[in-house]
Amino acid sequence: MATALIDGQQVDFESGETILEAAEKVQIKIPTLCHAEDLSIYGGCRICVVEIEGERLLKPACATKISEGMKIKTHSPKVREVRRNIFELIVASHDISCRLNCLTCSRNQSCELREIAADIGANQTRFDPIDKGYDDDRSSVSIVREPNKCITCGRCIRKCEEVQGVGIFTMANRGPATVLTTFGDKGMGNVECTNCGQCIHACPTGALHEVYHYDRVWDMLKDEDKFVVVQTAPAVRVALAELFESKPGTIVTGQMVAGLKRLGFDRVFDTNFAADLTIMEEGTELIGRIEDGGPFPMFTSCSPGWIKYIEHFYPEYLENLSSCKSPQQMFGAVAKSYYAQQHGIDKEDMVVVSVMPCTAKKFESGRGEMDQDVDFVLTTRELGRMVKEAGIDLVNLAEEDYDPMMGESTGAGSIFGSSGGVMEAALRTAYELITEEELEELDFEPVRGAEGIKEAEVEIKGMTVKTAVASGLSNVGQLLEKIKNGEEYHFVEMMACPGGCIGGGGQPIPTNQETVEERMKAIYEIDAGKKKRKSHQNKEVQQLYEDYLGAPNSHLAHELLHTNYIKREI
Amino acid sequence: MARANLLERLHTIQDTYGYIPENEINKLSDQFDLPRSKVYGTIKFYSMFYTEPTGKYMVRVCDSLSCHLNDSEGLVTAVKNYLGIADGETTEDKKFTLEVVECLGHCGEGPVMMVNDQIYTYLNENRAIQILKDCM
Ligand code: SF4
Ligand code: SF4
Ligand code: SF4
Ligand code: FES
Ligand code: FES
Numbered sequence: 001m002a003t004a005l006i007d008g009q010q011v012d013f014e015s016g017e018t019i020l021e022a023a024e025k026v027q028i029k030i031p032t033l034c035h036a037e038d039l040s041i042y043g044g045c046r047i048c049v050v051e052i053e054g055e056r057l058l059k060p061a062c063a064t065k066i067s068e069g070m071k072i073k074t075h076s077p078k079v080r081e082v083r084r085n086i087f088e089l090i091v092a093s094h095d096i097s098c099r100l101n102c103l104t105c106s107r108n109q110s111c112e113l114r115e116i117a118a119d120i121g122a123n124q125t126r127f128d129p130i131d132k133g134y135d136d137d138r139s140s141v142s143i144v145r146e147p148n149k150c151i152t153c154g155r156c157i158r159k160c161e162e163v164q165g166v167g168i169f170t171m172a173n174r175g176p177a178t179v180l181t182t183f184g185d186k187g188m189g190n191v192e193c194t195n196c197g198q199c200i201h202a203c204p205t206g207a208l209h210e211v212y213h214y215d216r217v218w219d220m221l222k223d224e225d226k227f228v229v230v231q232t233a234p235a236v237r238v239a240l241a242e243l244f245e246s247k248p249g250t251i252v253t254g255q256m257v258a259g260l261k262r263l264g265f266d267r268v269f270d271t272n273f274a275a276d277l278t279i280m281e282e283g284t285e286l287i288g289r290i291e292d293g294g295p296f297p298m299f300t301s302c303s304p305g306w307i308k309y310i311e312h313f314y315p316e317y318l319e320n321l322s323s324c325k326s327p328q329q330m331f332g333a334v335a336k337s338y339y340a341q342q343h344g345i346d347k348e349d350m351v352v353v354s355v356m357p358c359t360a361k362k363f364e365s366g367r368g369e370m371d372q373d374v375d376f377v378l379t380t381r382e383l384g385r386m387v388k389e390a391g392i393d394l395v396n397l398a399e400e401d402y403d404p405m406m407g408e409s410t411g412a413g414s415i416f417g418s419s420g421g422v423m424e425a426a427l428r429t430a431y432e433l434i435t436e437e438e439l440e441e442l443d444f445e446p447v448r449g450a451e452g453i454k455e456a457e458v459e460i461k462g463m464t465v466k467t468a469v470a471s472g473l474s475n476v477g478q479l480l481e482k483i484k485n486g487e488e489y490h491f492v493e494m495m496a497c498p499g500g501c502i503g504g505g506g507q508p509i510p511t512n513q514e515t516v517e518e519r520m521k522a523i524y525e526i527d528a529g530k531k532k533r534k535s536h537q538n539k540e541v542q543q544l545y546e547d548y549l550g551a552p553n554s555h556l557a558h559e560l561l562h563t564n565y566i567k568r569e570i
Numbered sequence: 571m572a573r574a575n576l577l578e579r580l581h582t583i584q585d586t587y588g589y590i591p592e593n594e595i596n597k598l599s600d601q602f603d604l605p606r607s608k609v610y611g612t613i614k615f616y617s618m619f620y621t622e623p624t625g626k627y628m629v630r631v632c633d634s635l636s637c638h639l640n641d642s643e644g645l646v647t648a649v650k651n652y653l654g655i656a657d658g659e660t661t662e663d664k665k666f667t668l669e670v671v672e673c674l675g676h677c678g679e680g681p682v683m684m685v686n687d688q689i690y691t692y693l694n695e696n697r698a699i700q701i702l703k704d705c706m
Contacts, residue, residue: 167605172614181614183607184592184621191607570596570606 004070007262011066019050019061023074027393030074031083035062046086050074058082075391077222105149105206109243110509112204113151134179139187141366142195142211142359143505150180150207159202163498165474166309168193180207192312192570194473196305196496197359197505201512210359210506213376214386220351220376221264228351229267229339230260231331231406234275235357235417235501236380238522242508242515243384244395249518251526254399259387260355261400270402271354272409274331275416275425277544278302279535281561282324282422283429284552286491290434290463295320297468297489300422302326304364305496305505307565309473314480315567323562325370327416328354328361331406332373333560338548339405351375355383357417357504360496369563379506408540411442411533414526419471419500420447420454421523423493427458427467428534435461442533448524450499450517453479467491472498576602576612580619589620617669625660625667627705629653630684631698634673637680645681646670648695652702666702 001012006019009026018041023030034045043063050061053071058079066072073079102108134147152171157180161167168191172181183191200208220228241250260268282300289298301307301322310317325333332352340347354361354377365374378386387394401407412428415421424444431439446456447467452475458465466489470479476494483489497503502519503511527533535541549557576598583594590613599606613619631649633642650656653666660667676682679691683698690701 161605161608167607170605170607170611170614172611174615181611183595183605183610 002068004066004068004072006072007074013066015065017066019059019064019066019070019072019074020048022066023061023072023391027396028074029391029393030061031391032062047083049079049082049086051076051079075389077218080389106209107206107509111206137182137187137189138211139189140193140195140211140363141189142362143188143193143197143200144209144211145180145188146207146209147179149205151205152178152180153204154180155202155204156180156199156208160199163472163474164194164196164198164496165477166192166194169199192308192568194305194308194312194496195360195363195505196473198497200359200505201507201509210379210382211362212382213353213362213378214382217353217376217378217386220353225349226351227266227345227349228264228353229269229335230265230353230355231269231271231274231328231335232256232260232355233271233328233357233417233501234414234421234523235504235507235519236355236383238417238502238519238526239357239380239507239515240384241395243381243388246395247518248515249522250395251522252395253526254401255394255397256383257402258397258400259392259394260383262392262397263386263390265353267403267406268400269331269335269406270409270413271327271331271356272413272416273402273406273538273540274327274334275302275413276408276410276535276538276541277330277334277561278324278327278416278422279412279425279429280541280545280552281330281557282322283426283433283535285322285324286426286430287434288553290465290490297483297492298322300426300491300493300495301563302416302422303495303497303501304358304360305473306476306494308360308363308568309476309496310480310494311565311568312570313477317480317483318565318567321565323558323564325561325563326361326364328356328374328377329364329370329563330561332365332370334544335406336373337560338544342405342547353378355380357501357507358497359505361506380504380508381506384508405540405543408538409530410535410538411527411530412535413538414530415523417501418448418520418523419495419498420444420449420469420493421500422495423447423456423467423469423491425535426491427465429536430465431458431460432534432536439534447493450513450520452498465490467493469493471495471500471503573602573604576604576609577616580613580616584619587623589623592621595621617671620667622660623664625665627666627685627702628669629666629702630669630671630674632672632674632676632680632682633670634677636673636677637682640680642681645683645693645695645698649683649698649702652699665705 003012006023011022011026013022020030030048033047034042041063043060046060048061049058051073132148137145157169172179220226237253237256241252242248257268299321301324335352336347340350352374354374356377357380362377365377412425424447447454447469452472454469456467468489470476473496499516503516583590595606595609598609631646655661655668657670674682676691681693683690
């Protein structure tokens with residue numbers, strides 16, 4: 001048996017095998033069009049071209065035999081570009097009237113129009129598409145609206161108003177001139193939009209999608225002077241597989257880590273580590289408030305959709321917010337200080353990328369208070385797209401571990417992705433820190449589950465700690481009204497998206513009750529399977545305090561891990 | 571407050587300011603407990619409300635069926651060219667706002683144009699432009 005290298009992976013092959021066949025054995029998918037397994041090789045379309053070291057021309061993988069010592073790149077930037085050019089020529093040579101650009105549409109995998117066309121057996125389109133000539137709304141740093149793809153179904157209007165209690169969209173004009181717009185036609189970035197992205201899940205077409213960062217992340221990965229680290233949010237690992245035809249709730253933590261390493265990230269770290277860190281800071285802050293008698297309730301601060309919501313709609317409660325940055329931002333701040341220093345990496349050369357279930361995280365990373373600690377935010381969908389573009393058969397990869405120093409996490413960090421998870425994680429740690437006794441029952445059932453508002457009372461050292469949890473902004477609004485009317489709580493967890501981050505605006509489509517519940521089960525399964533389930537048991541977090549931060553809420557911790565908020569107009 | 575009152579309030583504001591200013595929309599959204607996008611959408615649904623200040627002279631040209639048959643289209647084009655604005659826009663000097671409208675109720679006498687409260691019938695392009703010139 002002979003060996004060769006495909007994308008840095010060693011592959012054994014029998015003589016006579018093609019590059020295409022050999023690549024499949026190391027989980028690399030090369031796109032093909034004219035090739036079919038049961039037919040003779042043709043090699044005509046050239047969509048499968050690859051780069052072979054030492055050869056001037058790209059070669060079609062389906063028609064080229066692999067030989068001893070070959071070094072092959074199947075998805076290098078050059079190959080990807082050539083493939084796209086070839087594809088354009090193929091499409092252009094056909095009589096396809098693709099005015100709406102289904103091929104490049106954000107929803108080319110999940111378009112409901114195409115689904116319906118199939119369901120009803122549509123077999124002709126007799127009318128030319130109408131060129132409405134609207135400009136795209138690119139005013140938001142989180143979400144793009146392409147009104148020319150809008151079918152004015154109004155689903156986003158109702159989602160934003162009824163489920164999120166915000167009401168950003170309206171129809172204007174009448175008859176054929178009817179158009180979806182925002183207050184004063186100002187655009188999503190100039191109104192009280194929270195960037196939660198729930199409207200994307202409501203939209204049947206490609207009229208709404210996130211602002212893409214993946215192209216710039218590709219550039220960073222290509223740039224050899226950059227040290228590119230990536231962090232993955234708790235909710236991504238239980239949803240990513242859906243983009244590769246797996247069941248909702250499939251856990252692919254190790255496969256995702258392996259995939260990110262193949263994409264070329266220099267370090268693959270875990271936002272769950274930063275979630276444990278958040279609990280140390282936020283738990284300490286809560287204990288401090290209990291000692292000082294307030295201000296109560298203390299609100300969690302990890303959901304940037306919720307943060308923008310309170311800044312617009314309830315600024316009178318800003319001092320109730322925990323001053324803790326979100327785990328994403330804590331991660332960025334620690335990576336660019338602690339990690340960079342310990343490894344002699346210049347902060348300027350370090351690029352921090354996040355993979356988030358969330359569109360609002362894109363806005364958060366650009367907030368002035370955040371100091372550019374996180375450079376790029378990919379949604380779960382964008383990561384799926386990059387993995388596909390690189391030809392990685394993700395779900396079948398061998399599992400790999402996160403890199404050390406910022407890769408360890410406990411069960412408590414894992415459940416941050418679900419509504420009620422931050423509360424539960426904080427209670428586990430606060431209980432033990434206050435009582436100095438071991439907590440016997442770790443599962444706080446009353447704060448679990450998909451309900452919009454949950455309440456629980458917890459006895460800690462003779463004190464009844466009253467807590468509440470809300471997810472989905474209209475539930476959040478309801479709970480705030482209750483508080484305004486005198487209801488008292490000590491600690492309240494708020495998340496903008498229904499079900500928490502597992503239902504985030506950046507998650508695979510469809511994100512609905514069913515998929516959210518499956519993802520939630522998976523999150524608690526991860527927690528139950530962990531040996532350590534309390535944030536203060538995280539060894540790497542302990543190490544971070546020992547080597548760098550000192551103690552929770554120390555001066556340095558405040559500087560790096562805490563923030564402030566601003567009142568925003570409506 | 572009942573939503574039916576919203577239209578009445580919009581009329582009052584329009585009459586007072588000649589348009590519906592942004593801060594008035596914000597107030598209405600508070601009072602009626604509606605997202606301000608909804609109030610905005612309501613304003614945009616009815617052609618008689620404006621979100622920008624209108625000109626001193628409101629020029630309405632009918633382009634409904636009967637007038638259309640009498641070449642109101644040519645009239646509309648002439649007025650647009652003369653004022654240098656499109657339907658719904660206001661001239662830079664804030665003198666004229668143009669509205670191409672449905673039936674002004676003088677269908678037998680088309681084409682028809684209205685300047686503020688004054689109706690002009692049996693128009694041709696030259697006469698229409700003379701009327702606008704006289705406003706200057
Ligand atoms: S939303 Fe429109 S452009 Fe996008 S895939 Fe569907 S039909 Fe094509
Ligand atoms: S992102 Fe959220 S708040 Fe903004 S328009 Fe969409 S649903 Fe509404
Ligand atoms: S949900 Fe999508 S298609 Fe429907 S109105 Fe909103 S943007 Fe348009
Ligand atoms: S689905 Fe029934 S009217 Fe739209
Ligand atoms: S059609 Fe023009 S006034 Fe009636």
